[in-house]
Amino acid sequence: MVKIVYIEHDGKSHSIDVKSGLTVMEGAVQNNLPGIDADCGGSMACATCHVYVKEEWFNKLPKKEDGEEDMLDMAFEPNKFSRLSCQLTVTDELDGLIVQLPSKQA
Amino acid sequence: MIKTDALIIGAGPTGLFTAHQLKLIGLDCEIVDNLDKIGGQCIELYPDKPIYDIPAISECTGEELTNNLINQLKPFDVKFHLNERVEEVKNNNGRWEVKTNKGKSFNTPNIIIAGGVGSFEPRKFAPKDCEKFEDKSIFYSIKDKTIFKDKIVSIFGGGDSALDWAIELSKNSIINLIHRRDEFRAAQSTTDKMNELVKKKKINLYTKYQLKGVRGTENLESIDMENDNKEVKNLKTDFVLGFFGLIMQLGPIANWGLNLNKKTINVDTEKFETNQKGIYAVGDICNYPGKLKLILSGFHEGALAARACFKLARPNEKYRFEFTTTSKNLLKRLGKKE
Numbered sequence: 001m002v003k004i005v006y007i008e009h010d011g012k013s014h015s016i017d018v019k020s021g022l023t024v025m026e027g028a029v030q031n032n033l034p035g036i037d038a039d040c041g042g043s044m045a046c047a048t049c050h051v052y053v054k055e056e057w058f059n060k061l062p063k064k065e066d067g068e069e070d071m072l073d074m075a076f077e078p079n080k081f082s083r084l085s086c087q088l089t090v091t092d093e094l095d096g097l098i099v100q101l102p103s104k105q106a
Numbered sequence: 107m108i109k110t111d112a113l114i115i116g117a118g119p120t121g122l123f124t125a126h127q128l129k130l131i132g133l134d135c136e137i138v139d140n141l142d143k144i145g146g147q148c149i150e151l152y153p154d155k156p157i158y159d160i161p162a163i164s165e166c167t168g169e170e171l172t173n174n175l176i177n178q179l180k181p182f183d184v185k186f187h188l189n190e191r192v193e194e195v196k197n198n199n200g201r202w203e204v205k206t207n208k209g210k211s212f213n214t215p216n217i218i219i220a221g222g223v224g225s226f227e228p229r230k231f232a233p234k235d236c237e238k239f240e241d242k243s244i245f246y247s248i249k250d251k252t253i254f255k256d257k258i259v260s261i262f263g264g265g266d267s268a269l270d271w272a273i274e275l276s277k278n279s280i281i282n283l284i285h286r287r288d289e290f291r292a293a294q295s296t297t298d299k300m301n302e303l304v305k306k307k308k309i310n311l312y313t314k315y316q317l318k319g320v321r322g323t324e325n326l327e328s329i330d331m332e333n334d335n336k337e338v339k340n341l342k343t344d345f346v347l348g349f350f351g352l353i354m355q356l357g358p359i360a361n362w363g364l365n366l367n368k369k370t371i372n373v374d375t376e377k378f379e380t381n382q383k384g385i386y387a388v389g390d391i392c393n394y395p396g397k398l399k400l401i402l403s404g405f406h407e408g409a410l411a412a413r414a415c416f417k418l419a420r421p422n423e424k425y426r427f428e429f430t431t432t433s434k435n436l437l438k439r440l441g442k443k444e
Binding site for chain 2: 037039040041043045046048069070073074076077078079080106
């Protein structure tokens, strides 16, 4: 299990054990965390699982693949630490990863 | 008022195959969809992406799947109402009265909701004040381009819609094009054309900026935009256009008295009926223990819901299960037999 910290827009923090191999999006959805919609189910087609990765973690993540940045154009208030959580696969190296959730997804 | 045996909401793969099943057993049906084209998520979200888990089709794209389903409907006369969203559903003496946002109304004993994750709506700007000017000075689609003549128009977005409109409107308007990064996802040829117009000073390009706020009391006067370093720039403008693609919203379905579970509708697994008699939900939008959000599940759910519709549409007839390989009735409906 890998610990992922999700911080809601109002500051409420949730520390969740997510199985290695799942995505950060799945970790949130399976634990009924509010703030991540994931309408398309993880096919990188909707930008409603948008998160802001805590700065110190941002460069430790695998780089964005083609298409993710395009989808982020459509996300709600993206910034330079934006990622789609369906594209972040949980591995042991990410233990303690902190992601912040936007005020809404759309 | 259009009378029909069953009204399908949603023209995605599940809605299309459900129509096939209804027509095959001798019921008529009409389909309403808020998109301007047939195919739902398959055509809007992933027309070019290959799908590998449609039974008996080892690989096909969203667009190919849609075209195959449309072809399968060819023997039948199915009426589509595109660009229309169902707004209101009311019970009237055991039948349903359905109204769309274009003022069309239907009277039917059966409504099958095959609405995916809801209807596709344009994504909107984040600042709250934008609502005040929506449809007056702020638009997410263009119906009449003549209103922009000789005006300052600020366009946000980096896809084909944003760039196409920037290029088109630059002929008669002053254009600001604003995008959150330096790369554009629009077609290369469109991007080249836009860059050409930027060089000729026909388009003022601002990258790495996003809309921060709007100013104006009665009319929109200017906008504030901000970059990643929190620097704010004010631009005078008459109109603002936003092109950020579409998002799925459950919309009016939430108001029909259905038993909702987050963004899905609870159904039984015999008829795929909701808590309202004669209203069914199939495909991604329905929920029951073990539900799989696969296209093939939608086909199964639609086939069963269609049989349930028969009971309410033909209360005095008995439905008889038949195979297309042997039934004269079915072959006749398919146009394979005189």
